Amino acid sequence: MADWTSYLNFGISIAKQASEIVLTAFHQQKEVTLKSSPADLVTETDQRVEKILISAIRNQYPQHRFIGEESVAAGERVELTDSPTWIIDPIDGTVNFVHRFPFVAISIAFSVNKQTEFGIVYSLVEDKMFHAQRGRGAFLNGQPLHASGQEDINRCVVVTEIGAERDDLALSTMTTNIFRLLKLPVHGVRALGTAAVDMCQVATGGADAYYHIGMHCWDIAASAIIVQEAGGVVMDTDGSKFDMMSRRVIAASSTAVAHHISQVIQAFPCRRDDEDPSKCVCGATGVNGLS
């Protein structure tokens, strides 16, 4: 197995450097622009930090490829090939960042042959550096992480997100899902406003499960390997194999809990991240649509 440790350490160091820009801006007034919906926000800092990260990596590894949230928003295609690829969210939790709600992360995943080799999630206001390398465990500020191992859904704290979608089908699906879980009952449902940090809670054992529909590959690519390396499982919301492009994920402390959640929740249709927008019939590609 190739050793990607020096690449991981480089990723951690540039995430730390870039976090200083985000932290300074966190306390200041921001210019906000809307993207796909009135709740899908972007700031100059998101764009600036993504450019800084990409140019630092490109300097070091000129052959590598990128999938970055703001580059995609600017029109780039999402294409995950076998080449080494860095999957970057410069600010996960942009709404939090704009409002100074203190959960904001830089998320960086590194994929080779379409397999994630390592993930870095830096929750910068909390100064929590999560990372995991395939086959080598997951860590928070250098300390090993372990998912809770909980198998009983009735004893679970479940994290989810409402996301940026505001259409009726998405909203009714998401609120119905929360209703169904609370009725089981689970111990609680939580949301921090950043998919990356939410998912890392499963790796710490502080939450037992996380599910989300509508997020993007850059939100969860890094945290997925962190959960797996902490002993948790990740899968699609329909119970099938995890596919980071599908915009659906369950992360859980155990397979039993993940399957239980997949049987309770439903998904609304989302265009895949890697679908060619010129060929898509938007809204027609989902599974588990509400009946």
Ligand code: IPD
């Ligand atoms: C968002 C956050 C949020 C999730 C959205 C994401 P962004 O990422 O992760 O928690 O609900 O679906 O798009 O836009 O802040 O990078």
